Amino acid sequence: MQIREKLIELKNVRVSFGSGRKEFVAVKNVSFDIYRNETFSLVGESGSGKTTIGRAILRINPISEGEIYFKGRKINGKIPAVLDKEVVRKCQMIFQDPMASLNERAKVDYIVSEGLFNFHLYSDEDDRKAKVQKVLREVGLLPEFASRFPHEFSGGQRQRIGVARALVMEPEFIAADEPISALDVSIRAQVLNLLNHLKAERNLTYLFISHDLSVVRFISDRIAVIHLGQILELADSEELFRHPLHPYTKALLSAVSQPDPEVEKKKKLYVYDPGMHDYTVDKPVWEEITGNHFVYGNKRELDEYRASS
Helix, strand or coil: CCCCCEEEEEEEEEEEECCHHHCEEEEEEEEEEEECCCEEEEECCCCCCHHHHHHHHCCCCCCCEEEEEECCEECCCCCCHHHHHHHHHHEEEECCCCCCCCCCCCCHHHHHHHHHHHHCCCCCHHHHHHHHHHHHHHCCCCHHHHHCCHHHCCHHHHHHHHHHHHHCCCCCEEEEECCCCCCCHHHHHHHHHHHHHHHHHHCCEEEEEECCHHHHHHHCCEEEEEECCEEEEEEEHHHHHHCCCCHHHHHHHHCCCCCCHHHHHHCCCCCCCHHHCCCCCCCCEEEEEECCEEEEECHHHHHHHHHHC
16 A cells, blocks of 8 residues: 655644633644645635635644644744745745735736745846746746736636746645635536646645635545534545545535536535534544545544445
């Protein structure tokens, strides 16, 4: 059996905002690994903590407890300047809103080059321009677009500029935060295909954050389902769709639209009620039920999940 390299590791990560009585816990005791050259998806409703986890990995949000590792080295808290620089370079983010994340007053040439300027990743002006033109071609944009401003582009093109800005740093890991949710349906498949193509071409690793299970099925190797800061289920993509265990996962899947109108008509929506769990005495744990299929529950629930698998 081939041992896969862990690129990102989260161990018992907790993220909170405020303190004392005003403390809000956004992420609770989250642990998972992201292997090199895989797409690991985090799925859940708005406010479930998905983006907070992505931002914590990229050192934008500090964590309250736990540890985060990049290529086996701890990257949370105070770290050496050299390692901090490497994380900033090698771990990039594609943001949800392609309009808000681009500087309206800057031309595409500067937007894509900003990382190159900050880290001086070019030998001279000709080299910098060549790198910008190369990465624009890679994401399906014309090199002459470098002289334009963001408002001159469509939503899909603006998101491609955001992808180019991340790629020019030659990253190993990209956190894609709902990168297609602000786009027209017709453009979404193009951006997903682009991300898949770039993953293969550049040996990239993705954390793909989304609320849409139908999208993550198309792009993911493994999927983690998160609810109110707690990961409830984690499995290979097809395994999760074929055999969901946790009631919350079932509720999310029941809301996915089906292309067949007859199937859609007969479909039953499953509403998740957190009150169905009684954790007063029998406390929940995070456990592997079958090969690489993990779920959160107490002993009685885990026994039921095992019996059904």
